[in-house]
Amino acid sequence: MPLFLAMPPWCDVTLYQMAARNVLRGGTHYRDIFDTNLPGFVWLMAGAKLLFGWSTVALRAVDLVVIGAVTAALGRFVRRCGGGRDTVAWLAAAVALFYPFTSEFNHVQRDPWMLLPATVAAWLRFRRVRTASRTALLEGFLWGAALWLKPHVVVPALAVWAVSAALLARHESRGSVLRDLAALVCGGALAGVPGIAWLIATGAWPHFLDIFLNWNPAYLADNAPLAARIGGLFEMHRPWGVLHFVALPLAALALWDAWAWSRTPGPPAGGFRPTRWYAPAQSEGAAAARAILAALYLGWAAQAVGLQKGLDYVYVPVTLLAFAVVAAQRWCFGFLYLLWFVAVGGLLNLADAYPHDVAPWVHKLDPADAKGKFEKHVLADGEVMKLWVRAVTEGDTPELRDRVGQYTGVHCGTNWEDLTSVADHLRSIQPPLGAGELNCWHDSTHPLYLMLDLDPATRYMHYGTAFDIKELGPPPPGQKSKREQIADAVRASRQRYVVSDLLRTTHDPRAPYRPESWRGGDPLPVWLPDHERQKFPWNQPVVFRSGRYVVHQIDPSVPLGEIRVPDWNSLDELLTPQPVKPNGVSLFR
Numbered sequence: 207m208p209l210f211l212a213m214p215p216w217c218d219v220t221l222y223q224m225a226a227r228n229v230l231r232g233g234t235h236y237r238d239i240f241d242t243n244l245p246g247f248v249w250l251m252a253g254a255k256l257l258f259g260w261s262t263v264a265l266r267a268v269d270l271v272v273i274g275a276v277t278a279a280l281g282r283f284v285r286r287c288g289g290g291r292d293t294v295a296w297l298a299a300a301v302a303l304f305y306p307f308t309s310e311f312n313h314v315q316r317d318p319w320m321l322l323p324a325t326v327a328a329w330l331r332f333r334r335v336r337t338a339s340r341t342a343l344l345e346g347f348l349w350g351a352a353l354w355l356k357p358h359v360v361v362p363a364l365a366v367w368a369v370s371a372a373l374l375a376r377h378e379s380r381g382s383v384l385r386d387l388a389a390l391v392c393g394g395a396l397a398g399v400p401g402i403a404w405l406i407a408t409g410a411w412p413h414f415l416d417i418f419l420n421w422n423p424a425y426l427a428d429n430a431p432l433a434a435r436i437g438g439l440f441e442m443h444r445p446w447g448v449l450h451f452v453a454l455p456l457a458a459l460a461l462w463d464a465w466a467w468s469r470t471p472g473p474p475a476g477g478f479r480p481t482r483w484y485a486p487a488q489s490e491g492a493a494a495a496r497a498i499l500a501a502l503y504l505g506w507a508a509q510a511v512g513l514q515k516g517l518d519y520v521y522v523p524v525t526l527l528a529f530a531v532v533a534a535q536r537w538c539f540g541f542l543y544l545l546w547f548v549a550v551g552g553l554l555n556l557a558d559a560y561p562h563d564v565a566p567w568v569h570k571l572d573p574a575d576a577k578g579k580f581e582k583h584v585l586a587d588g589e590v591m592k593l594w595v596r597a598v599t600e601g602d603t604p605e606l607r608d609r610v611g612q613y614t615g616v617h618c619g620t621n622w623e624d625l626t627s628v629a630d631h632l633r634s635i636q637p638p639l640g641a642g643e644l645n646c647w648h649d650s651t652h653p654l655y656l657m658l659d660l661d662p663a664t665r666y667m668h669y670g671t672a673f674d675i676k677e678l679g680p681p682p683p684g685q686k687s688k689r690e691q692i693a694d695a696v697r698a699s700r701q702r703y704v705v706s707d708l709l710r711t712t713h714d715p716r717a718p719y720r721p722e723s724w725r726g727g728d729p730l731p732v733w734l735p736d737h738e739r740q741k742f743p744w745n746q747p748v749v750f751r752s753g754r755y756v757v758h759q760i761d762p763s764v765p766l767g768e769i770r771v772p773d774w775n776s777l778d779e780l781l782t783p784q785p786v787k788p789n790g791v792s793l794f795r
Contacts, residue, residue, distance in 0.1 A: 208597035209590065210270065210306040210313075211263045214607040217618050217649040219314045221667050223260065224655055226251035229408075236413035240665045240672060242425050245401065245410075246354030247316045260656060263602055269314045270306070272322055276523075277301045279325040280530040286332070286495040287534035288488055297533040300540030301526065303547065304446055307584045309612035310619070312519040320355040321523040323348040324502065328366050332498045334386070335373045336491050342386050346393020353394070354401055358509040365505030369461065369497050421688065425675045435516040439507065442521045444577050445546065449539065453528035454507070456484065456535055457500035463487055464497035485535055496534050503527040551586025617709040618649040618670075624753035625650070628705060629657045631750045631757060635703070642700040647743055648707035648771075651755065663699040666692055670710070670771040693769040696742070704743040704758040710771070711738070718754040729756070741768045 215223075225239040225248040235245055258264035281294040289297075305312075312318070327348035330341045352359040367390065374383050405411045429435075440447040463486055487493035506524045514520045532539050557565040572580045584590050593609055600606055604622035613619035632639060632654065645663035646652050652667055654660070666672045672692055681687050686694065708718045711734055717723050723731045729748035730739060738744055745767050746758035 207270065207306070208594055209584070209610055211266050212593075212597040212600075212602045212606050212610050213266070213310045213313065214602070214611045214614065214620060214622060215262050215265070215314065215653075216310045216613070217620070217652055217668070219262075219265070220652045220656065222247055222251045223255070224652070224662070224667060226255050227656075228661075230255060234408055234413065235405075235410045236417055236665075237410065238665050239662075240417070240667065242417060242422055242671075243316070244354050244357065245405070245414075246351070247319070249354070250319070265314055269319075272319050273301065273305050276318070276322050276325055276526060279322070279329060280526065280533075283325070283329060283332075283495060283499050284530055284533045286492065287499060288485070288492040288496075289533055289536050293533050293536050293538055296538035296540035297529055298540075300529050300543060303540065303543060303583070303585075304443070304525070304529075305522070308443060308522065309518065311517075311613055312522050315519040315522070316355045317519050318522045318526075320352045320359055321506075321526065323352040324359055324362060324506075327352070327363070328498055328502045331366050331370050332495050335370050335494050335498070338378075340389075342389035343393040343396070346390035346395075347397045348393075349390070350394035350397025354397065358513050361509035361513070362502050362505030365501040365508070366498055369464075369501040373464070373494055373497070421675055424678045424688075425671075427678065428674065428676060430516045432511070435511045435514075438516040439511055439521060439524070441577050442516075442518055443525055444579065444581070445543070446525055447521070448577050449525070449528045449532060450507075453503065453531040457503050457531050459484055460487075460493075460496035460500040460531070460534070464490075464493035483535075499527075499530060499534060503531050547583040547586060550580050551582050554580060554582045555586065555588070615709075615715040617707060620650040620653060621753055621755075624755050625653060626657075627752035628750070628755045628757060629654055631752070632658060632703065632705075639702065640700075643702040645696070645699065645701040645704045645743075647704050648710045650707050650709070651705045654705060663701040664692075664695040666695065673771045674773060689770060696769050697766060701760055703749075704746060704760065706743050706756045706758065708754045708756060741770070742766045 221239070221241070225235060225241055225245075228238045229235055229248060229252050233239070235241065235248060241248070254265055254268055258268070277298055281297055284294055284297060285291075305318075327345045330339075330345040330348070333339045334341060334345070349359065349363045352363075367387065371383055371387070374386065402411075405414050440450050487496055503524070506527055510520050510524045529539075553568050553571070557568040568580070590610065593606065596606060597610070604626045607622040608614050611619065611622075614621055628651075632644065639658065639660060641661040642663050644654065644658065644660050646654050646667070647669060649668055649670060655662055669692070673689055675688055677687055708731060709715060711731075712718075717733065718731065723733065725732055729751065730744060734744065743758045746764060747761050748756055749759045750757040
């Protein structure tokens with residue numbers, strides 16, 4: 207826990223915190239802070255701010271509470287599916303080995319938090335099937351609350367209801383099943399109406415419609431190929447993703463075992479062999495619980511790979527659900543993973559200790575398939591574990607954040623020591639910076655707004671994301687393109703200073719720190735070509751640099767020039783040719 211609490215926040219968290227601060231200060235969401243998502247997570251961030259302030263440690267503690275509650279809910283499901291206490295204990299151990307040691311990209315995100323109300327709603331659905339309890343209204347409310355985090359939750363909600371409808375139809379009339387559905391819809395409306403009322407009352411409604419009707423269709427259309435997203439399901443959180451190869455067929459067998467498509471009542475099918483790998487349900491109740499859990503998992507997997515972008519955190523909740531599906535078969539798979547991490551960690555540590563004698567043999571043993579590649583678990587990494595005491599005594603200092611963070615060396619992850627130096631410089635500026643006078647141009651610089659308690663120069667924070675939203679067709683008559691709207695907002699802003707990140711111009715994370723990247727009298731790196739230096743913000747005078755971050759002072763006499771953020775996937779096209787090794791491999795990663 208200390209190492210987890212000391213990890214840095216991801217840039218998405220900073221965006222939500224900025225949006226929450228804006229809302230709490232009476233601002234208008236979507237108008238003041240550009241956001242392509244529903245406002246549910248912003249409300250949760252605002253609640254966290256009211257309860258705990260802006261402490262990242264407290265926010266991470268809340269994140270652990272949410273994941274702990276999800277684990278408890280899944281454990282209850284597993285018990286009802288026929289799993290024993292030992293199975294639930296190893297399920298909890300698996301979550302403890304998995305979630306805290308994923309990258310900061312996955313923490314305090316909408317998808318894992320959305321799993322909590324969804325899992326509780328699925329549990330109420332199971333109780334409705336088994337005990338005829340009248341909780342459909344509450345269940346619908348929970349699904350509706352989850353929908354305010356992401357509308358994609360509709361897919362697993364429909365899957366769970368479809369399975370339950372077949373089970374209910376065995377002993378209830380069609381009218382009763384339809385009334386149950388109506389109660390679900392009414393519960394969802396109860397969760398939806400207050401949110402819509404809030405959007406209207408705060409003046410956010412027209413801006414909400416503009417983003418969801420004019421911006422989001424193009425944003426959602428720009429996605430990776432389906433095959434890549436399906437591959438991500440198995441490879442994103444390796445080696446945990448391998449478990450989907452087991453969970454998917456087990457979920458399908460659970461539906462078959464419960465006769466989930468049939469209105470004919472009867473005992474579990476129980477005809478699959480060998481039972482060593484698949485233990486048939488011992489009662490109708492266990493079969494129903496497995497079927498509901500399987501529907502939740504399969505529905506979630508379908509929306510994750512079919513509708514969403516293939517981002518790390520999207521696969522976190524479906525992985526947790528895979529844990530539960532496998533545990534429902536009384537598999538203590540967490541123990542097997544523990545053995546794997548101990549074995550691999552021991553091998554890699556031996557290779558580090560004996561690079562000439564042991565390392566070649568370990569390299570030969572390392573699987574070629576990416577899903578099984580040797581990776582040292584954090585608990586087996588002595589250099590990281592040495593920081594445990596410091597995490598307890600010092601907390602999340604900038605230097606410690608850089609040490610324990612896993613994505614601090616990428617363009618959307620922050621280098622906290624460098625950025626703290628930039629914040630110190632900006633505090634020394636006279637006259638002091640006011641609201642709207644600082645423009646943090648790249649994602650990793652956004653924490654400056656919170657560090658300095660400043661409002662951004664424009665409503666756009668993730669400029670790279672906003673510029674990347676392509677037009678699906680020509681803009682309506684009299685309306686500018688999306689990129690022109692963003693550029694106009696920058697030109698019309700009150701910005702005095704702009705902070706940029708050099709990692710947004712190179713694929714080499716160490717380039718800004720190499721002496722050969724700089725030449726005397728030139729405030730910009732040698733790899734930045736002249737045609738890029740003529741564009742915003744690089745064409746504005748540089749007054750300070752700390753590592754990868756550059757502070758520009760806006761010169762009214764210098765035109766802003768072309769305003770845009772290059773597409774990360776075509777970044778190499780913007781740079782001058784790089785030296786190559788004799789074998790023709792680029793020195794640039």
